[in-house]
Amino acid sequence: xxxxxxxxxxxxxxxxxxxxxxxxxxxxxxxxxxxxxxxxxxxxxxxxxxxxxxxxxxxxxxxxxxxxxxxxxxxxxxxxxxxxxxxxxxxxxxxxxxxxxxxxxxxxxxxxxxxxxxxxxxxxxxxxxxxxxxxxxxxxxxxxxxxxxxxxxxxxxxxxxxxxxxxxxxxxxxxxxxxxxxxxxxxxxxxxxxxxxxxxxxxxxxxxxxxxxxxxxxxxxxxxxxxxxxxxxxxxxxxxxxxxxxxxxxxxxxxxxxxxxxxxxxxxxxxxxxxxxxxxxxxxxxxxxxxxxxxxxxxxxxxxxxxxxxxxxxxxxxxxxxxxxxxxxxxxxxxxxxxxxxxxxxxxxxxxxxxxxxxxxxxxxxxxxxxxxxxxxxxxxxxxxxxxxxxxxxxxxxxxxxxxxxxxxxxxxxxxxxxxxxxxxxxxxxxxxxxxxxxxxxxxxxxxxxxxxxxxxxxxxxxxxxxxxxxxxxxxxxxxxxxxxxxxxx
Ligand SMILES: CC(=O)N[C@H]1[C@@H](OP(=O)(O)O)O[C@H](CO)[C@@H](O)[C@@H]1O
Numbered sequence: 206x207x208x209x210x211x212x213x214x215x216x217x218x219x220x221x222x223x224x225x226x227x228x229x230x231x232x233x234x235x236x237x238x239x240x241x242x243x244x245x246x247x248x249x250x251x252x253x254x255x256x257x258x259x260x261x262x263x264x265x266x267x268x269x270x271x272x273x274x275x276x277x278x279x280x281x282x283x284x285x286x287x288x289x290x291x292x293x294x295x296x297x298x299x300x301x302x303x304x305x306x307x308x309x310x311x312x313x314x315x316x317x318x319x320x321x322x323x324x325x326x327x328x329x330x331x332x333x334x335x336x337x338x339x340x341x342x343x344x345x346x347x348x349x350x351x352x353x354x355x356x357x358x359x360x361x362x363x364x365x366x367x368x369x370x371x372x373x374x375x376x377x378x379x380x381x382x383x384x385x386x387x388x389x390x391x392x393x394x395x396x397x398x399x400x401x402x403x404x405x406x407x408x409x410x411x412x413x414x415x416x417x418x419x420x421x422x423x424x425x426x427x428x429x430x431x432x433x434x435x436x437x438x439x440x441x442x443x444x445x446x447x448x449x450x451x452x453x454x455x456x457x458x459x460x461x462x463x464x465x466x467x468x469x470x471x472x473x474x475x476x477x478x479x480x481x482x483x484x485x486x487x488x489x490x491x492x493x494x495x496x497x498x499x500x501x502x503x504x505x506x507x508x509x510x511x512x513x514x515x516x517x518x519x520x521x522x523x524x525x526x527x528x529x530x531x532x533x534x535x536x537x538x539x540x541x542x543x544x545x546x547x548x549x550x551x552x553x554x555x556x557x558x559x560x561x562x563x564x565x566x567x568x569x570x571x572x573x574x575x576x577x578x579x580x581x582x583x584x585x586x587x588x589x590x591x592x593x594x595x596x597x598x599x600x601x602x603x604x605x606x607x608x609x610x611x612x613x614x615x616x617x618x619x620x621x622x623x624x625x626x627x628x629x630x631x632x633x634x635x636x637x638x639x640x641x642x643x644x645x646x647x648x649x650x651x652x653x654x655x656x657x658x659x660x661x662x663x664x665x666x667x668x669x670x671x672x673x674x675x676x677x678x679x680x681x682x683x684x685x686x687x688x689x690x691x692x693x694x695x
């Protein structure tokens with residue numbers, strides 16, 4: 206651990222001496238905890254970090270809008286319009302890779318769930334399904350199922366390791382939750398949890414913000430902190446040891462996420478891609494999803510917070526949105542690409558600037574809750590490695606089958622626990638109907654057959670199918686044998 210003198214010297218040379226201004230008032234325990242926190246900071250990089258933040262506040266980066274172009278439709282693969290044979294071939298390829306232990310999944314779960322308004326990790330959220338399952342449980346069960354499907358098809362005994370990136374906020378509760386739930390039946394050794402770094406929030410003039418007299422205001426370094434965390438926690442070595450060559454990276458909040466989706470994996474592998482992203486057609490210009498597009502010919506994502514509304518609203522001759530390839534935060538990476546990122550490109554990742562209200566202590570040590578933004582949080586984004594890829598592919602999927610994120614608390618019109626629950630139940634009603642099941646209402650009366658249940662609709666029945674029973678549901682080209690089992694609601 207750092208000594209007080211060491212910390213003082215480093216902070217002074219970073220222009221941050223004020224961080225220790227309340228030191229004389231701290232008790233023994235508080236001093237120890239503070240030094241512990243300071244020891245974990247990248248003190249050498251602190252000056253650059255603070256100066257960078259101040260610069261970004263003074264000269265916000267120019268918008269990329271002038272340079273963006275849509276990705277030509279013909280270069281986007283599609284699960285929506287793709288022919289049955291291609292879908293089946295991709296699904297097969299993906300399952301083969303899974304059966305050979307070459308596929309892992311990586312969950313981005315370091316966020317604080319601020320918009321959802323919960324104090325615990327989002328993955329522990331129960332959206333109110335009949336089963337009461339949480340997002341973590343559904344994801345675990347989908348891993349279980351996909352392993353089983355690959356094993357059945359290729360007579361293997363495979364493992365899809367689950368890497369989970371947490372943060373200081375989410376690691377301990379996530380670990381506890383998994384333990385209490387007996388790792389949802391998965392092998393604990395196949396679940397690798399690790400923590401992303403935290404970085405200090407900074408004032409507009411480049412000073413680290415004190416949240417308490419002996420506490421710096423820290424925030425996770427964005428989901429693009431993944432690449433540093435992979436290095437810090439030797440995750441790439443773990444992948445190599447297990448023979449994992451392909452990684453499916455996804456955000457925690459999408460209730461419909463297809464873990465290690467064989468069709469997506471197979472598509473990316475067949476195209477020789479080193480990097481890929483799933484997209485859905487945006488529903489309206491202001492939908493808060495990033496768009497996959499090209500900037501000076503290079504594919505990348507422009508985040509919803511960084512695109513001009515006029516650009517987002519542009520429409521083509523047929524009235525369709527020009528920038529409609531909405532990023533659903535489901536990415537494919539080869540291990541060798543991640544290795545290149547770790548060794549060569551990690552330091553070149555763009556810093557995104559967010560102006561936030563950061564609670565702080567004033568010069569007299571009184572806690573203040575600001576009413577307008579007073580601080581800068583610098584974040585990296587997971588998709589900012591796309592421009593370093595040699596062969597990037599985008600893959601369009603069907604929204605109601607694959608994307609219904611949980612972002613907001615109930616009461617919000619979209620992306621809430623209710624909309625997430627309805628999307629899942631509506632999907633399961635579609636699966637059951639396609640498998641010729643009869644749906645009953647609460648009083649046991651037969652419901653008229655309907656196959657037109659889409660994501661926004663209220664589900665006609667409370668029909669929930671366990672991922673342990675079906676991964677794809679009826680009609681999935683890649684897994685007919687699975688579809689045959691899907692009409693047993695749980
Ligand atoms: C940095 C990042 O990954 N942003 C993603 C991510 O944004 P959120 O701010 O977490 O909602 O999820 C969105 C999909 O739910 C995606 O469209 C967006 O591009």
